[in-house]
Amino acid sequence: MPSRTLATAPLALLLSMPLHAAPDPADWDAVLDEARGQTVYWNAWAGDTRTNRYIEWVNQRMQDEHDVTVVHVKLDDTSAAVSRVLAEKSAGNREDGSIDLIWINGENFAAMKAADLLFGPFAERLPNFALTYPEHNPEVVTDFTLPTEGFEAPWGKAQITFYHDSAEIESPPRDIEALLAWAEANPGRFTYPRIPDFTGSTFLKQALIALSDADEALYAPVEESDFAAVTAPLWDYLDSLHPHLWRGGRQFPASGPEMRNLMSDGELALAFTFNPSEPAAAVADFELPATTRSYVLDGGTLGNVHFVAIPFNSPHKAGAMVVADFLLSPEAQARKQDLAMWGDRTVLDVARLDEQAQALFALDEENPAMLPADALAQTLPEPHPSWMTALQEAWRERYVRN
Amino acid sequence: MILRLAPALIVTLLVGPILAGLAMAILPAFGYLPALGGNAFSLAPWRQLFAQPGLWRSVAISLASGLVTTAVSLVVVLLFQAAATGSRLDHWIRRLVSPLLSIPHAAAAFGLAFLIAPSGLMARLVSPGLTGWERPPDLLIVQDPWGLSLMAGLIIKEIPFLLLMSLAALPQLDPQRRVAIARSLGYRPTIAWLKVVAPVLYPLIRLPVYAVIAYATSVVDVALILGPTLPPTLSVSILTWFNDPDLSRRFMASAGAVLQLGVTASALATWWCLERLVARLGRGWINRGGRQSGEQPLRLVGKGLILFAALTAFVGIGSLALNSVAGFWRFPDALPQGFTAAHWLRAVPALSRPVTSTAIIAAASTLIAVVLTLAALENEQRTGHPPAQGRLLSALGLLYLPLIVPQIAFLFGLVVVMESLGTRPQHGLVIFGHLLFVLPYVFLSLSEAYRRFDPRWSRLALTLGASRNATFWRVRLPMLTAPLLTAMAVGLAVSIGQYLPTQLLGAGRVSTVTTEAVALAAGGNRRVIGVWALVQACLPLVGFTIAIGLPRLIWSQRRGMRGVP
Numbered sequence: 001m002p003s004r005t006l007a008t009a010p011l012a013l014l015l016s017m018p019l020h021a022a023p024d025p026a027d028w029d030a031v032l033d034e035a036r037g038q039t040v041y042w043n044a045w046a047g048d049t050r051t052n053r054y055i056e057w058v059n060q061r062m063q064d065e066h067d068v069t070v071v072h073v074k075l076d077d078t079s080a081a082v083s084r085v086l087a088e089k090s091a092g093n094r095e096d097g098s099i100d101l102i103w104i105n106g107e108n109f110a111a112m113k114a115a116d117l118l119f120g121p122f123a124e125r126l127p128n129f130a131l132t133y134p135e136h137n138p139e140v141v142t143d144f145t146l147p148t149e150g151f152e153a154p155w156g157k158a159q160i161t162f163y164h165d166s167a168e169i170e171s172p173p174r175d176i177e178a179l180l181a182w183a184e185a186n187p188g189r190f191t192y193p194r195i196p197d198f199t200g201s202t203f204l205k206q207a208l209i210a211l212s213d214a215d216e217a218l219y220a221p222v223e224e225s226d227f228a229a230v231t232a233p234l235w236d237y238l239d240s241l242h243p244h245l246w247r248g249g250r251q252f253p254a255s256g257p258e259m260r261n262l263m264s265d266g267e268l269a270l271a272f273t274f275n276p277s278e279p280a281a282a283v284a285d286f287e288l289p290a291t292t293r294s295y296v297l298d299g300g301t302l303g304n305v306h307f308v309a310i311p312f313n314s315p316h317k318a319g320a321m322v323v324a325d326f327l328l329s330p331e332a333q334a335r336k337q338d339l340a341m342w343g344d345r346t347v348l349d350v351a352r353l354d355e356q357a358q359a360l361f362a363l364d365e366e367n368p369a370m371l372p373a374d375a376l377a378q379t380l381p382e383p384h385p386s387w388m389t390a391l392q393e394a395w396r397e398r399y400v401r402n
Numbered sequence: 403m404i405l406r407l408a409p410a411l412i413v414t415l416l417v418g419p420i421l422a423g424l425a426m427a428i429l430p431a432f433g434y435l436p437a438l439g440g441n442a443f444s445l446a447p448w449r450q451l452f453a454q455p456g457l458w459r460s461v462a463i464s465l466a467s468g469l470v471t472t473a474v475s476l477v478v479v480l481l482f483q484a485a486a487t488g489s490r491l492d493h494w495i496r497r498l499v500s501p502l503l504s505i506p507h508a509a510a511a512f513g514l515a516f517l518i519a520p521s522g523l524m525a526r527l528v529s530p531g532l533t534g535w536e537r538p539p540d541l542l543i544v545q546d547p548w549g550l551s552l553m554a555g556l557i558i559k560e561i562p563f564l565l566l567m568s569l570a571a572l573p574q575l576d577p578q579r580r581v582a583i584a585r586s587l588g589y590r591p592t593i594a595w596l597k598v599v600a601p602v603l604y605p606l607i608r609l610p611v612y613a614v615i616a617y618a619t620s621v622v623d624v625a626l627i628l629g630p631t632l633p634p635t636l637s638v639s640i641l642t643w644f645n646d647p648d649l650s651r652r653f654m655a656s657a658g659a660v661l662q663l664g665v666t667a668s669a670l671a672t673w674w675c676l677e678r679l680v681a682r683l684g685r686g687w688i689n690r691g692g693r694q695s696g697e698q699p700l701r702l703v704g705k706g707l708i709l710f711a712a713l714t715a716f717v718g719i720g721s722l723a724l725n726s727v728a729g730f731w732r733f734p735d736a737l738p739q740g741f742t743a744a745h746w747l748r749a750v751p752a753l754s755r756p757v758t759s760t761a762i763i764a765a766a767s768t769l770i771a772v773v774l775t776l777a778a779l780e781n782e783q784r785t786g787h788p789p790a791q792g793r794l795l796s797a798l799g800l801l802y803l804p805l806i807v808p809q810i811a812f813l814f815g816l817v818v819v820m821e822s823l824g825t826r827p828q829h830g831l832v833i834f835g836h837l838l839f840v841l842p843y844v845f846l847s848l849s850e851a852y853r854r855f856d857p858r859w860s861r862l863a864l865t866l867g868a869s870r871n872a873t874f875w876r877v878r879l880p881m882l883t884a885p886l887l888t889a890m891a892v893g894l895a896v897s898i899g900q901y902l903p904t905q906l907l908g909a910g911r912v913s914t915v916t917t918e919a920v921a922l923a924a925g926g927n928r929r930v931i932g933v934w935a936l937v938q939a940c941l942p943l944v945g946f947t948i949a950i951g952l953p954r955l956i957w958s959q960r961r962g963m964r965g966v967p
Contacts, residue, residue, distance in 0.1 A: 041911055046918075047925030049748055056752075073910040074921035079645040084909055086649055087814075090437025091821030098909035111647035115438075188540035194631055196642075247542050251631060257926030264928075265521035266733040267538045286730040286742065287927065389648065400456040400632050401547065 046074030097313030121150025159303030277343025300378030426815025456633030468619030485704025513718025620808030726932030
C-alpha cells in the first residue's frame, strides 16, 4: 500500500531523531535519573477493585519515592493491549507507543515475544530481582514452560483453589474423579468458565494432567505428541461430566468472577478460582457467606506466576523499569499479599530475606475462608502454552453448537 | 461563504474515516497485512472463518436479533401512539422518554439480566412462597441460545429511541386533523391513527428504523451481557478474534468484520422487502374500510406493551441501585440482609478523573456536532434546497453512514489508519471518534424541527430590515432553543455511551465512566457494576434535565417556546 508508506516514512524519520538509545538497567542510577518526571501507562486487567486499589497505592508510592506517575490503563482483557502494540507496530510506530507496562503471562506473553513486541532483556538486572532467588525458584523465570529470558519481571503468584459453602457441603470432592461422582450426586451445582476463558482453560489442563498418564508430553510443544490420544481421557471425562453441570452443560459462565457470582447467588455449591485469596476477599465484600472455605485438590493444583513486561516501543522504558523494580521490593510485595489490600501471593523467597523484610510478611490474621499456609505447597507447573491453544480449539470443536 | 462548505465538511469528516477504516478491514480479510507477514492476497482468512464452529448459527442470531428487535420495537411504538395519543398515559410516557433514552445500553442490559435470571429479583420476590424454590432453579433464561433475552434487552432500549424520533416527526403531519377526519367517517380512534397517520409517519422515521436494524445486528456490549454464548453473536466473535493473543487470527477477524457488514446489509435488504410486503398488505387493509374491528384489543396491547417495557427498564435500574448498597444478599431473600455504603465509598475517589474526561469529551463532540448541524441546516434554508426526506442516498444522507455501518467493521481498521497518519491517542482523537456517532444523532434530532420552522418568522424579520445573520441569531435560534437543547442532550447521551471508539482510539488511556464500567464489569461483582452503571446512567440524565428545565426557566413568560411536553 504505497499511500501508507508515503505517509509514514517522513514521520518515522521525524520521530526517531530526538530519541536516544534505550536505558540500560546495568547503570541503575542512570535509569532512576531518566525515570524522574516520567508518566508510566500501565495496562492491567481491572476487573477487581482490590487490584485497582493496589495499583493506585503503587502510583502514590512511586510519586513520593521516584517522581514517577503511574497511570492505570484499565483493561477488561489483556489481549486488547497485545492487539494495540501490534496495531502500533503495523503502523510503523517504533518509538512512541501508548503502553509502557503490561500485566501479562502465558499465551499473551508467548504471542508478544514471538512477534518481537517486547523490550528486553531487563528483568534479571532489576536490583530487587535477586530477592526472588531464581536458582531456587525456577517458576519466576519460567512462564508456561517458556523461559522468560528477562523479557518480563515476576510480580505475583496464582494457583487453582476450590471453594465451597461449608454450611452446605461438609466434604467436598478432593480429586478430579471424585468431582465427577460429586457432580452426579449434585446435578447443576458445579460448572467451569467457558473456554477460551483463562480459568476455564486451566480447569481443562488440571483435569488433563490428572487423567492422562502422558504428563511429560504436556511440557513439550503439542506438535510433538499425538494430541488425540493424549487428550482422549479428558473428552471422555467431560462428556460424562457435562450433563451434570449447571444448566446441563449447555451454558457456561464467562469467567472466574462470573462463577463467583453464581456461588454468591446460591446457583453453584462448589467453584474454583485462580486467586487463592479471592474467596476470603469476597466474604469481606459481602459476596460470599461467612461459612465459605477453600481447599486445594489432593496431589496439588496448577499454579503460575504473573509478570509485568515492557513493549518494544514504550517511550518511558526507564520509568517502567523503576516501577517493575518497585513491585519486586519487599515493601510492595508484602503490601500486595496483605488481604486487606489485595491478597496476591508474593514471588519473593521470603525464607531467604533478611529478618526485617521477613517481618513485613508476617501475616497474623486467621481468616477461615483462607487456605492454610501449607496448602499451596503442592503446585503443578503449567504445561507448554501450545497445549492451551490446542485444548481451546478442540473444546470449541466439540461443544459449540453448529 | 463558509456555510456552503458545511455539508461537504460533514460528509468528508464522517465518510472519510469510515471508508478508510473499512479499507483496512478488507485488505487483511484477503490476507494483506504486511506487519503480520501477510504480503500477498489470499482467501485463507475466509476459509479459516468458515471453518469456525458455530459460525452460521452466530450469523443467524445476529440477523434474527436485528430484524426481530426492530419489528417488535416499531410495532410497540406505533401501537402505543395509535392507542394512547392524548391520553394521560401518553403524557406520562412522553415524560419518561428522555430518562429511558439516557440509560446506557449496558446498564439496561445488566438491570434486565438481574431481573430475569433464575436467581434474579423476580424469582427472589416470589420464592420460596409461591414457587417453593429454596435455591435458584436450573433454567436457561439469560444468554439463551436463541438470543431471546438479547432481543428483549435491545427492545427495551430501542423503543424510547423510535418513540422520540416519531414524536419529533409527528407535528409536521398534523395528526389530530387527520384522525379527526377519519373519525368523522366513523373510524374508531386507534384504527383511525393506524390507517391515516402510520402510513405517512413511517417514511419519516425510516432512517432511524434502519439505524436500529444496523445497531441490533452488530451490537457488542449488550450481546456480551445478554446474548448467547456457544456460539455468541457474530459481533462478539469478531471482537474476541481481534483481541486474540494469537495474532494470526487478525486476518480471520477482518474477514469476520467484512462478513458482519454483509449480515447487516442483508438484514437491511430483508427489511426493505418486508416493507414492500407490509405496504401491499396494509393497503388492502385500509381499502377494505373496516372501521371498528380490533379497536379494543389494539388499544389494550398498545398501552400494555409500552408500559411493560418502561416498567422493566426502570425496575432493572432500580435493582442495580439496590445491589450497589447491598450487604450480603442470598437467594431467595427478596431484600439484602443489610445495607452498606462501602461500594460507593470505594468508588468515589476513583470517579473524578473518568467523570471529568467523560464530560469534556461529550461536551466537545456535542458542541462541534451542533455547530456543524446548524451550519448545514442554515445553509439549506438559505439556498432553499431541503433534501428529500427519509431518503438514504441524498448527499447529506451519507451523514447517516456511521449509523448503518457496524462499528466493529471499521473501528479496528480506523485505529491502524490513525496510527499511520501519526496521530497519537489522546482526548482529541477520541472526541473525533465520538463525533462520528454524535453528529448523525444530533442531525437526526434537530433537522425536523429546523426544517419545519415556520418560514414566515424569518421573512418577517427580513422585511423589518434584519440581516440574514441577525435573523438566525435573534429569531431562529432563540425560538428553537427547546429542540436544540434536546438534540444536545441526545448528543451527550450518545457520546457518554460509547465504548469501542473510546477504548480503541484512546488506547485505553482516555478513561470515561463507560470504559471504567466495562472494565469493572469484567470482575463480575454485581455491587460494583451497580455503582458504575448508576453513575453512567446519571450523567446523561443531567443533560436531559437541563434540556427540559432550561427552556422553562428562560422562557418562563412564553409558554409556546418551552417545547414538549
